[in-house]
Amino acid sequence: MNKIDVSEVKLRYSMKDILERLGIEINKKGFICCPFHNEKTPSLKIYEHSYFCFGCGTGGDVIDFVKHYLNLTFPEAIEYLGGASLSFSEQRKIMNRKRDYDKAKSEEQERKQKYDALMDKWIRLDRQRKEFAPVSQFEQPHEKFIEAIKELPLIEHELDNLK
Ligand SMILES: [Zn+2]
Numbered sequence: 001m002n003k004i005d006v007s008e009v010k011l012r013y014s015m016k017d018i019l020e021r022l023g024i025e026i027n028k029k030g031f032i033c034c035p036f037h038n039e040k041t042p043s044l045k046i047y048e049h050s051y052f053c054f055g056c057g058t059g060g061d062v063i064d065f066v067k068h069y070l071n072l073t074f075p076e077a078i079e080y081l082g083g084a085s086l087s088f089s090e091q092r093k094i095m096n097r098k099r100d101y102d103k104a105k106s107e108e109q110e111r112k113q114k115y116d117a118l119m120d121k122w123i124r125l126d127r128q129r130k131e132f133a134p135v136s137q138f139e140q141p142h143e144k145f146i147e148a149i150k151e152l153p154l155i156e157h158e159l160d161n162l163k
Helices: 006-012 015-022 062-069 074-085 088-131 143-162
Strands: 044-046 050-053 059-061
Touching: 006 062, 006 074, 015 044, 015 062, 059 062, 062 074, 088 143
Parallel strands: none
Antiparallel strands: 044 050, 050 059
16 A cells, blocks of 8 residues: 555545546435435435435545445555556456445345245245145145145245255
């Protein structure tokens, strides 16, 4: 890490500079959609050298923002903000790391959604299995019961694979 005065870095860059560099647009009221929690209406207020989210309570200075947004360590964030001292390939490396991180995060979310959907299906079929179970051995099994006992193991197998 280069010898950079941290407080100098904080003052050298405004939040606007940083957001511009990251390609994030600020609305007319000075808010952005918070990248740190899920939201559709912007509730993260941008100040000259700091930010605060009224939705999730996240806040800090330019370094904190860069650190969290790009998922960097403190020295890396300082380095990123150092700008001039950072070569293009180094900047790209940092951006790539951010992209990989985002990708892993969205894959995880996708997996969770799939798991939840399968779980819902399993619960529904399990209920169906109990509800339509034959009462005596002479009774012809209900087609919904057959469907349930056929599909439940398949879903269980898929759930196992998602773990
Ligand atoms: Zn937030």
